[in-house]
Amino acid sequence: MSFNSLLHRPFKEVITGFAVRAISISWMFVRDLISWNQVRKYSPLIVKHLKFS
Structure with a gap:
């Protein structure tokens, strides 16, 4: 579980950036x-307008 979250968080940040x-x-x-x-x-x-003024 912790390895999975480690893998996904930087990927999400890269995609978001x-x-x-x-x-x-x-x-x-x-x-x-x-x-x-x-x-x-x-x-x-x-x-x-510039010509007429």
Whole structure:
């Protein structure tokens, strides 16, 4: 029993750490993608506004 728990706990921690890292990396990627899309979508409006003002 104790050997089993010794085996499983580090494996769980490794999996959890890997999952957290993957989620944070993918979240950063998605956030950058969304902000880049918004910049591309709104940049013509901003340019127009700057030209008119």
